Amino acid sequence: MSARDSHTKGSGMTWVGRAIRRLEDPALLTGKGRFTADLPATHWMRIVRSPLAAGKINEIVVPDGATVITAADLKGVKKITPMLHKFNYKPVGQPVLADGVVRFVGEPVAAVVAASEEDAEDIAEQVELMIDPATPLVDALAALAPGTPQLHAETPGNVIVEGQLKSPGFDKAWKGAAKTVQIKARSHRQNATPMEARAGHAAYDASTGRVTLTCTTQMPHLMRTAIADVLGMPENDLRVIAPDVGGGFGQKMSLCGEYVLLVWLARKLKSSVAWTEDRRENLIAGFHSRDQYLTLEGAFDKNAKLIALKADVVSNVGAYSCFPTTCGVEPLMAMAEMPGPYDFQHYECRARGVVTNTCTMAPYRGVSRPVITFTLERLMDKAAAAFAIDPIDIRRRNLIGNFPYTSAMGLVYDEASYKETLEMAVEAIDVPAFRARQKKARTQGRYLGIGFATFSERTGYGSAAFAARGAEIVPGWETVILSVDPSGFVEARIGSSPHGQGLRTTLAQIIADEIGVTPELIKVIHGDTDTAPYGWGTFASRSLVISGGATLIAARKVRAKLIAIASHLLETAPGDIILADSAAKVAGTDRSIPIAKLAREAYTQTHRFKGEIEPGLTETGTYDPPGTFSNACHIAIVEVDEETGRTTVEKYLVAEDAGRIINPMIAEGQVQGGIAQGIGNALLEEIIYDDDGGILTANLADYMPPTAHEIPPIEMHHIETPSANSITKAKGLGEGGTIGAPAAILNAINDALAPFDVQIDEIPATPQRVRAALRAKERAA
Amino acid sequence: MSVKDNITLSINGRDHAIAVEPRRTLVDAIREDCGQTGTHIGCEHGICGACTVIVDGDPVRSCLMFAVQAAGKKIRTVEGLADGDTLHPMQQAFMDHHGLQCGFCTPGFLMLAVGVLEREPDISDDDLLDVLSSNLCRCTGYQNIIKAVRAAAKEMKR
Numbered sequence: 001m002s003a004r005d006s007h008t009k010g011s012g013m014t015w016v017g018r019a020i021r022r023l024e025d026p027a028l029l030t031g032k033g034r035f036t037a038d039l040p041a042t043h044w045m046r047i048v049r050s051p052l053a054a055g056k057i058n059e060i061v062v063p064d065g066a067t068v069i070t071a072a073d074l075k076g077v078k079k080i081t082p083m084l085h086k087f088n089y090k091p092v093g094q095p096v097l098a099d100g101v102v103r104f105v106g107e108p109v110a111a112v113v114a115a116s117e118e119d120a121e122d123i124a125e126q127v128e129l130m131i132d133p134a135t136p137l138v139d140a141l142a143a144l145a146p147g148t149p150q151l152h153a154e155t156p157g158n159v160i161v162e163g164q165l166k167s168p169g170f171d172k173a174w175k176g177a178a179k180t181v182q183i184k185a186r187s188h189r190q191n192a193t194p195m196e197a198r199a200g201h202a203a204y205d206a207s208t209g210r211v212t213l214t215c216t217t218q219m220p221h222l223m224r225t226a227i228a229d230v231l232g233m234p235e236n237d238l239r240v241i242a243p244d245v246g247g248g249f250g251q252k253m254s255l256c257g258e259y260v261l262l263v264w265l266a267r268k269l270k271s272s273v274a275w276t277e278d279r280r281e282n283l284i285a286g287f288h289s290r291d292q293y294l295t296l297e298g299a300f301d302k303n304a305k306l307i308a309l310k311a312d313v314v315s316n317v318g319a320y321s322c323f324p325t326t327c328g329v330e331p332l333m334a335m336a337e338m339p340g341p342y343d344f345q346h347y348e349c350r351a352r353g354v355v356t357n358t359c360t361m362a363p364y365r366g367v368s369r370p371v372i373t374f375t376l377e378r379l380m381d382k383a384a385a386a387f388a389i390d391p392i393d394i395r396r397r398n399l400i401g402n403f404p405y406t407s408a409m410g411l412v413y414d415e416a417s418y419k420e421t422l423e424m425a426v427e428a429i430d431v432p433a434f435r436a437r438q439k440k441a442r443t444q445g446r447y448l449g450i451g452f453a454t455f456s457e458r459t460g461y462g463s464a465a466f467a468a469r470g471a472e473i474v475p476g477w478e479t480v481i482l483s484v485d486p487s488g489f490v491e492a493r494i495g496s497s498p499h500g501q502g503l504r505t506t507l508a509q510i511i512a513d514e515i516g517v518t519p520e521l522i523k524v525i526h527g528d529t530d531t532a533p534y535g536w537g538t539f540a541s542r543s544l545v546i547s548g549g550a551t552l553i554a555a556r557k558v559r560a561k562l563i564a565i566a567s568h569l570l571e572t573a574p575g576d577i578i579l580a581d582s583a584a585k586v587a588g589t590d591r592s593i594p595i596a597k598l599a600r601e602a603y604t605q606t607h608r609f610k611g612e613i614e615p616g617l618t619e620t621g622t623y624d625p626p627g628t629f630s631n632a633c634h635i636a637i638v639e640v641d642e643e644t645g646r647t648t649v650e651k652y653l654v655a656e657d658a659g660r661i662i663n664p665m666i667a668e669g670q671v672q673g674g675i676a677q678g679i680g681n682a683l684l685e686e687i688i689y690d691d692d693g694g695i696l697t698a699n700l701a702d703y704m705p706p707t708a709h710e711i712p713p714i715e716m717h718h719i720e721t722p723s724a725n726s727i728t729k730a731k732g733l734g735e736g737g738t739i740g741a742p743a744a745i746l747n748a749i750n751d752a753l754a755p756f757d758v759q760i761d762e763i764p765a766t767p768q769r770v771r772a773a774l775r776a777k778e779r780a781a
Numbered sequence: 782m783s784v785k786d787n788i789t790l791s792i793n794g795r796d797h798a799i800a801v802e803p804r805r806t807l808v809d810a811i812r813e814d815c816g817q818t819g820t821h822i823g824c825e826h827g828i829c830g831a832c833t834v835i836v837d838g839d840p841v842r843s844c845l846m847f848a849v850q851a852a853g854k855k856i857r858t859v860e861g862l863a864d865g866d867t868l869h870p871m872q873q874a875f876m877d878h879h880g881l882q883c884g885f886c887t888p889g890f891l892m893l894a895v896g897v898l899e900r901e902p903d904i905s906d907d908d909l910l911d912v913l914s915s916n917l918c919r920c921t922g923y924q925n926i927i928k929a930v931r932a933a934a935k936e937m938k939r
Contacts, residue, residue: 024884025881027884028881029859030859030860030862030863031819032819033884035885037818037821038818040813118802193919195829195883196823197823244884244885246821246883246884246886247885247919249919276822278825279823279829500883666879669921672924673921673922676922677922699824701828707914707917
């Protein structure tokens, strides 16, 4: 075991940078985790969902004696209406239960309440929905066609949001191109599929009149604000708890009407009400993502240097807009981040969000960037082919190398290592050896391919970045309240809401270094609006940067105070005091005081400080950073079976740079897990609608997340470029794996199939799609 | 609702006398009637394996078995793996190799791996990969789970 891995700390070593074991693990490994569905309840809710994608509700026939709530019962309950103040956004409200019309298969229409989950399910099966079917809009391009009926009165042409931009001088630059290269790409619809589907439990407390909603959310504080708004109830009558949450990946960011219903029911029944969705509900109604058509055209000079990029994005956002991000999140993210890691200054983009009779879209790990990165990286490979140069070479010619760099979008990229990670990955994979192997394999009828993806991952961005998007809800900052209690134990109360990222451990490492205690003494408290400060939760690769930064600020204040108290008690200048090994020590002497003793004095002996030091040992840190960019190069080696169209990922290699790494074990875990999702997105996972708007992939045999068989060992290499835009020097890396993988895999598939001259520009590249492309070629020949 | 049957479930060596409908799944009985919530429900159609427990020595998906079918059989769940405060080698290996993130699928993977290795301590790497492919994890990307199970396999043979 290397020093980096050891669990004990020698003198002079820091906790930050070491692969210490996670503080979260013992409970989760022994069955003592506490998930929402573990709570007992007096009542159970079952949602009756629309079996039709479009139609008018004529009648809801309820079995005798059953408690069934419909829209008619929810007088005074507002619609969920997220808002964006830019990009021609049309606000559309979603009723908590369908009110008169249904707009997608799975839309909640009625809520059954019964004494057990089974009873609620039995009754729900007897509720009859009398719906006059209407013709649904399923595909985004079809919904855009002139003369198509409108899904909402508020959205003419079915466009709910539209971003357009064109940089000055674009047309002139375009005309100067030596070659233009185009790609039309398609990303099919996906579901984030956390292993724990959504669940909620609302309990009324008779003594205070308050309701506690325990639910599987990534954003407990905002859920509290939003639900209080929708119900018109005092926010201080609601407590929201995110207990252990079984994965989120963005799906658990958005407000779902089911949580609103639970709180409403708990207040009405003055009791506890629980809801646990089943996997089918999650797959059809638990928010979708990534359903996009992209057309990208690049103008290159004679040296294969990209001069200008033109993009058209059509994003199928589903039937409603998700709260809080709004459905602008996918098309507008695509528009903003399309330029990626490449150096060019002319950009034109049109990005539209289109409403259809499908499940509402919401953020999913990477938000659009897996799609735009796959499209842009395919474009670079096509351009390399057009110039008859190597895919590595075209990236060398185009990657950003000077920092800070201002993109065609006006985004400022901080110090990164786009070129260095490419070179590191290329060297590690040994391209010449692969090409020799590829050539030999082809003579045996086996088709191997190598694919490259270089990309930037914007992470840890603060309120200014969100405000620039015109969001009504502007997240960005985080607060941490750090206390040393009178016994010398440490508590950090944080507004972030981790659910698998190991933040309790990494924040404890940051605190431990500042105040000289071991991480085991530190408890990180999160996910409860009664005990944690207001914050935005965990999403967008932000928590380690922003909550970590707030933690560092608070810890520095606590450190200063501990030193001030020690200075007083030891009658020594503050500059001579160091905090280490749970004690304040006078440098160069054997004099010291345990931190537990300092803490006790801070609370119980305040008279000794003569008003010079405030009582107690609690400090608050808030951090709102400008944002930073992580980066990576991914390389995939695949084999494509010509006969079956099946792709096997043989090897996967990453060279990544996420700034300073707080815990390498956790960082690598995030990258590996992200890549596995990206491989799933690239090859397997697809929500398929039929023409009537019914879902054909409503179980995990039809919607296929990858298993251990599909994920190869992943070789990882690291560069640490510390970011000046992050006070911990850490950049985020929660999404990078997912962002890079579809691009690397699709480029590898196309490289493998080069002898057949086919182009696969569609994800997932299922065996059916690959075979269809090969068959089309065979027929043409 | 139909009539309930009185059955006894033996979980981790302790008997639970419960009354369940014939249609009640084993996982629901373990979680709700016996209060052992360490076993999780991921899909209820036998794909994800989050609910894997060991019944009479075999790893089974407890969402695909009725509680009444498990009456009189020896059931082991994640709560029974550790020996007091000492983690089972499989639990320790998952911790050492970062084989878990959110922890929701973890009890199922632990019971699957322990069940298979107790039955087949010398299982080949290929066969082990086949076995581990029967459960889904959305966080880890599996490689650390595979490493953890291989490490635990060595430890369990000692």
